[in-house]
Amino acid sequence: MFYTGGLPYNFARNPYYRSSYSYAATYTIQGYVPPGYNALRTTLLQKERAHFERLLKPIKDFWLENGVSIIFDGWSNPQRRALINIMAVSNGGLVFIKAIDGSGEFKDKHYIAKVLKDAIKGSGHEKVVQVITDNASVMKSVGAFIEVADTRFASVVVMLKRLKLIKRCLQAMAISDQWASYREDDVGNAQKVKDMILSDLWWDTVDYILEFTTPIYDMLRVADIDKHCLHLVYEMWDSMIEKVKVAIYRHEGFEDDEYSSFWGMVYYSIEWLLEDPKCISPHRDHEISMERSKCLDRYFEDENDLREVKVEFATFSRWRFPSPDALTDRWALQPLVWWQYHGSSFLTLQTLVLKLLGQPYSSSCAKRN
Template sequence: MFYSSGLPFTLARNPYYISSYTLASNSRISGYLPPSYNKLRTTLLQKEKKNVERLLNPIKGTWAEKGVTIVSDGRSNPQRRPLINFMAVTESGPMFLKAVDCSDETKDKHFIANLMKEVINKIGHQKVVQVITDNAPNCKETRFASIIVMLKRFKLIRRGLQALDISEKWSLYRKDDMTKASFVKLKVFDDLWWDSISYALSFTSPIYDMLKFCDTDKPCLHLVYDMWDTMIEKVRGIIYRNEKKVQEKESSFYNVVHRILVDRWNKNNTPLHCLSHSLNPRYYSKEWLNEDPTRLAPHRDVEISKRIKCFKRYLSDEERIMVNKEYAKFSTMEDDFGDFESIHDRYRLDPKTWRVIYGACTPMLQSYALKLLGQPSSSSCCERNWSTYSFLYSLKRNKLTPKRAEDLIFVHSNLCLLSRRSTQYSQGETKMWDISGDAFDTFEDIGVLEVANLSLDEPELEAMVFADGDEDVEEIQDE
């Protein structure tokens, strides 16, 4: 079955595959015939979809209390049909909702907004905390750091590039394009060019680290505001050290970089970032404030007063007055918030844990805080879901109708979500069954979310990408 149909070896670790054989071996099923081609693609698929929907109900049941983020992303399928998929993200993980075939539609902001409204109405607008879209021209989102990744690649294989330029085989390429060949050779042996790459990587490293941290399904909405400020200060420090300037001096280069970063922040900063930041108890603690003399507690920061816009949008006048009173009590550490342990734990405990333990005296504020402190800040799960889509709806398997492909993606993605919530996923024979590759064992001590979020610049993933026994690659990695 594996060798004749091209099935991936990872199927042997699939718990559903194993359980089917266990059931068959322990049951009297003489004369049983496996399901037919038509049943698998029609009635059984719909039956399994309903079963998965039923299994997802306990997760959906937490949305009213914990809140949910709706994310969307667009791409074309192998038949060049434009698709937009929608997912719901909570602390439990990303749940696939649906994929919309947008053929013969004008994908402007009005069309996308109407699709988003349909999803929100189906979930219930009271449960939705935020909406995150992709970075298409008619949407707003962050840019990707592909250039930085490429520069890191160059630096990693510097020795290999130089060896290539002095090899006899280089002359074969040089004949095809002498201009490009000369340019490449000039650069790879230019120490100043490599110094420029190192400098570019050094001052962009804080930017890249922040984007990488936020580009996950992990709850980090409440961390973005502080991370942005910290990132800018790190960039400033690196540039000033390189230029050997004291902080009081002005750097024209830093001014350009700072202006670019601030412009990007102004486009992406929302009142929701400010509100979630102001509800994090850590940012009121003496320990956090004393780390930098320029820091202010959120209730003293004029810019963070944007949080008021959120209260005006979501609450009635009477509710807003009550929440404002509760926020004042929390921010100035009055009543129960003045307790020693409550103050002591603001810096040390996870913000959600602190809210659960100490926030009951401000019930409305506690409810909003628990929702906001559990939300992601990017639509990265939608991007990764296209890999699943390509796996099930490839160039070889392109005769599926969009609706049947959507049903397959729904079942596959959400079965993975449900499976990752079980203890068997992190141990035993079916450990991380949906992670394929011969180098699977190298992930033994890595958490599932870390594995799921690996990118091409991760050394763990490089071991899987590069072929075994490649002496040149091994030499580069040793360097």
């Protein structure tokens, strides 16, 4: 069990595990016959699957009203087999759908599209809000999803944090006798590295970089979860960008109302808009409006529902609420809570919004499983 079944060694410390062997060695269970090969692979397996389906039913029933996201990610197991994990994530929790052994398959866009369609069909196409994949080229070539941006890892920030943590060790290394012998391999680079490690100015620059990038890094870490937090993005962004501004202005010695060119590059600003006449603020962006219309046209197949949601959206955009609390609560409540409490005035739009805000936006759950 431990060497071929993959059980962790800590399991041997479990008192129930140990007592089961003692009981089996001491007592005879009258009439007990261990399950045979055929029963294990047929009837007992079917019963076990049915048992798990009953456990998952409350979660899957949740999908119709609140929507579900299909998470799709490829990986290689210890035997170097190419596997594809397919998960379903919603407010109700994470459900493993299946793992596909892609060994020997030519994983082109046609193969990937078929796998995705099967996963959507198996979960119920009317329940699926979105599909999240990685940014592999074959995923992009499928052509069914919106590509927001190329993936960017924070490895540079992580490395700088690590360098700062071991600063004293690095400096001791650079002045050691062993470093002097290493210099013979590449004198120029070795001296450059030594000068940087021993430079207070260089370490001050590292501190400054970490000071204004840490809030960004922390927000990315919070967002990289398998729970729904799309409705928290704006609040997290506001908090993050304010911390970045404080770090930059403190370093540059500026007052809050003064202009910082570096801050202007980091943050969405009027100066950024004026750099290019094609840049306009989001609420006047034609492309955003067109994409929203395309989304609504595809989602609402019934013309009456489509017309209703357009009217509701126009009313919502003008902040025409029957309750005065709805206007003040937009600053006090999280968006998901606001729509649950005040959204009944825009019933069709509320249904769509709650499905959207209830979804994750990371494939991390597939990677961790």
